[in-house]
Amino acid sequence: MARKKSCGGRRSKTKLRKEYLPFMQTLKQINPSHRTILLGHLNDETCEALYEAVKNVLENPKITPSRRAMLRKRLSPHKKVLRNLVKKSGSRSAKKKNLTKLGGNPLALILGTAIPLLLDVIFPRRR
Numbered sequence: 001m002a003r004k005k006s007c008g009g010r011r012s013k014t015k016l017r018k019e020y021l022p023f024m025q026t027l028k029q030i031n032p033s034h035r036t037i038l039l040g041h042l043n044d045e046t047c048e049a050l051y052e053a054v055k056n057v058l059e060n061p062k063i064t065p066s067r068r069a070m071l072r073k074r075l076s077p078h079k080k081v082l083r084n085l086v087k088k089s090g091s092r093s094a095k096k097k098n099l100t101k102l103g104g105n106p107l108a109l110i111l112g113t114a115i116p117l118l119l120d121v122i123f124p125r126r127r
Contacts, residue, residue, distance in 0.1 A: 017118050020049040024118070028111040032104030039100045047096055053114040055086040060117055071113060078106050
């Protein structure tokens with residue numbers, strides 16, 4: 001029986017996470033004004049990785065209640081933009097525009113929460 005070819009060159013999510021983790025760590029550390037400029041020049045695949053990171057932060061039950069309360073307080077002014085980013089529907093250009101609008105400090109806060117979660121998925125702790 002012949003094997004099916006993979007659909008459109010899609011990669012596994014784990015490989016995607018490993019590939020973009022160093023980029024996310026760098027993006028978190030750079031100046032907020034430079035971060036906003038850089039977000040306007042990202043390709044679609046990199047933007048998708050950032051959307052996935054936002055979704056993981058918003059929906060992950062592993063985040064401690066105190067961290068979740070702090071995130072809710074600081075990100076509440078941006079909730080409309082964040083909800084738009086995690087929706088499956090919507091144009092890529094509109095999502096990218098919203099990502100650049102989110103830009104500076106809120107994205108650093110999200111990445112600061114997402115990076116440890118991604119590290120835990122990529123390199124599970126032994127118990």
